[in-house]
Amino acid sequence: MTAPSSSSDGTYPSSDSDTESSTTNYGHYGYSGEEPVYREGSLTWAKSTLKDEDIITVTKDEGNEYTIFSLAPADPDGKGRLYELRTTFATLLPQAFLDKHLFTTLPQHLLPPNTLHVLISTLSGTGLAPDFFDEVLHPLLKAVGLADPSYVVLRTKSTESVKEFARSRLLAGANAGSEQTVLMLSGDGGMVDTINGLLEEESRSSNYVPPVLSQLPLGTGNALFHSLHRPSPLPSIYIQGLRTLLHGTPKPLPIFKARFSPGARLVTDEGQTATALSNNTLYGAVVASYGLHATLVADSDTTEYRKHGDKRFGLVAKDLLFPEGGESPHAYKADVALVKSGKDEVVGTQEHGYVLASLVSNLEKTFAISPASRPLDGQLRVLQFGPLGGEKTMDVMKGAYADGAHVEMDEVGYDAVEGLRINFLEEGTEWKWRRCCIDGLIVGVEEGGWMEVQVVPRGAEAVLVASDV
Ligand SMILES: Nc1ncnc2c1ncn2[C@@H]1O[C@H](COP(=O)(O)OP(=O)(O)OP(=O)(O)O)[C@@H](O)[C@H]1O
Numbered sequence: 001m002t003a004p005s006s007s008s009d010g011t012y013p014s015s016d017s018d019t020e021s022s023t024t025n026y027g028h029y030g031y032s033g034e035e036p037v038y039r040e041g042s043l044t045w046a047k048s049t050l051k052d053e054d055i056i057t058v059t060k061d062e063g064n065e066y067t068i069f070s071l072a073p074a075d076p077d078g079k080g081r082l083y084e085l086r087t088t089f090a091t092l093l094p095q096a097f098l099d100k101h102l103f104t105t106l107p108q109h110l111l112p113p114n115t116l117h118v119l120i121s122t123l124s125g126t127g128l129a130p131d132f133f134d135e136v137l138h139p140l141l142k143a144v145g146l147a148d149p150s151y152v153v154l155r156t157k158s159t160e161s162v163k164e165f166a167r168s169r170l171l172a173g174a175n176a177g178s179e180q181t182v183l184m185l186s187g188d189g190g191m192v193d194t195i196n197g198l199l200e201e202e203s204r205s206s207n208y209v210p211p212v213l214s215q216l217p218l219g220t221g222n223a224l225f226h227s228l229h230r231p232s233p234l235p236s237i238y239i240q241g242l243r244t245l246l247h248g249t250p251k252p253l254p255i256f257k258a259r260f261s262p263g264a265r266l267v268t269d270e271g272q273t274a275t276a277l278s279n280n281t282l283y284g285a286v287v288a289s290y291g292l293h294a295t296l297v298a299d300s301d302t303t304e305y306r307k308h309g310d311k312r313f314g315l316v317a318k319d320l321l322f323p324e325g326g327e328s329p330h331a332y333k334a335d336v337a338l339v340k341s342g343k344d345e346v347v348g349t350q351e352h353g354y355v356l357a358s359l360v361s362n363l364e365k366t367f368a369i370s371p372a373s374r375p376l377d378g379q380l381r382v383l384q385f386g387p388l389g390g391e392k393t394m395d396v397m398k399g400a401y402a403d404g405a406h407v408e409m410d411e412v413g414y415d416a417v418e419g420l421r422i423n424f425l426e427e428g429t430e431w432k433w434r435r436c437c438i439d440g441l442i443v444g445v446e447e448g449g450w451m452e453v454q455v456v457p458r459g460a461e462a463v464l465v466a467s468d469v
Contacts, residue, residue, distance in 0.1 A: 107248065116150055187217065215244075227375060250465065260450070261451075290334065418455065
């Protein structure tokens, strides 16, 4: 009998490629007596081991040959390669291993009559999405029966690409009652652009069928993905995303509506471009914020800072919390009200450090800003605190990194709400201290302007999201 096959000495060969990813083919196992053993979550044969946590799936071809698709174990230092597809061939595998990993059938939303799109956000995160498609997703789709003609690939060319796709092709299909699924190789930005493209014209027909989005987390923060998969026992977000793609179930994605005063503008292009918002409205699925968080996201969204991945937030935070000359961080001036049981509950100060309404638990994998939030619970929660000074603000942030311990701190307000209203009191024509963040998008508000956030009622969601819960 033959078992899995790998390189001749049975160990993982190292690649001499200097790119961050590559595909490694392990060839064939050819010797008898090499039957693999599956014990305590590891498949072991000869000198090689494959851990459950590194396996995407196992396919079986017509000749009864198995192919194990895995990613190379995550680099513990977080340096070097982030992913590397490995294929291992076998003719005999332990039943317990097959019970756990054998691919049987595609979920309904990846089968006809669904129209299938693959959206590659070329500049998301540190720019890995195109390579991830070529080296990991493309071969995997083929192996599970989705050959090239089964789907249409869209590669973004500008900041407008995702929105244009959503407001034209995707919306037309949804309004015509077509079932559509989009594999999103993007971060939160791709998701929020899709939602806004679908909703901005408010032209949903009575036949509207919400498209299904299945996210492969290739952005910087990937807040939505981490929150949907919290807690995930898998070390690799790529394995997690691929398994959800193959086995997940579509569920309505809760969203909020943020309305702004008429002078508000979407600020893009490192602050160089200001565009009016359609109906003065943006939709989001993650956060609406004002204060430190919004300023941090805005100031770190430059080509230069993006090279640092999620470290970019920390780099800018230092400058904002400990300004040159030893000054205190900015105190953001606004009237803030939380909407509870239909009534406004005014926050008793007009100076703020941080005001953030969230539909999700995590803004990054380990940054649990709203620890009470559960995947897809649809509950908006507001976290807010005053201008605490650099050191104290750092303590609060550290609490968020310590599983959300910050919500127990006396200085921090944390409430389940129906909505949030902010009337900006900052003076001056520049909107530097009147910027808001909606899922990573930045909105500058005019002097005397306002923002109002409320949850979109259940049943009116724009999209479904593939989920493993
Ligand atoms: N080819 C392109 N040219 C210009 N802008 C692009 C291009 N492709 C993508 N973008 C923009 O880059 C941004 C990437 O957003 P995305 O959310 O996918 O990644 P991210 O911001 O790194 O991650 P996250 O939002 O999870 O922190 C989006 O605003 C998108 O419109």
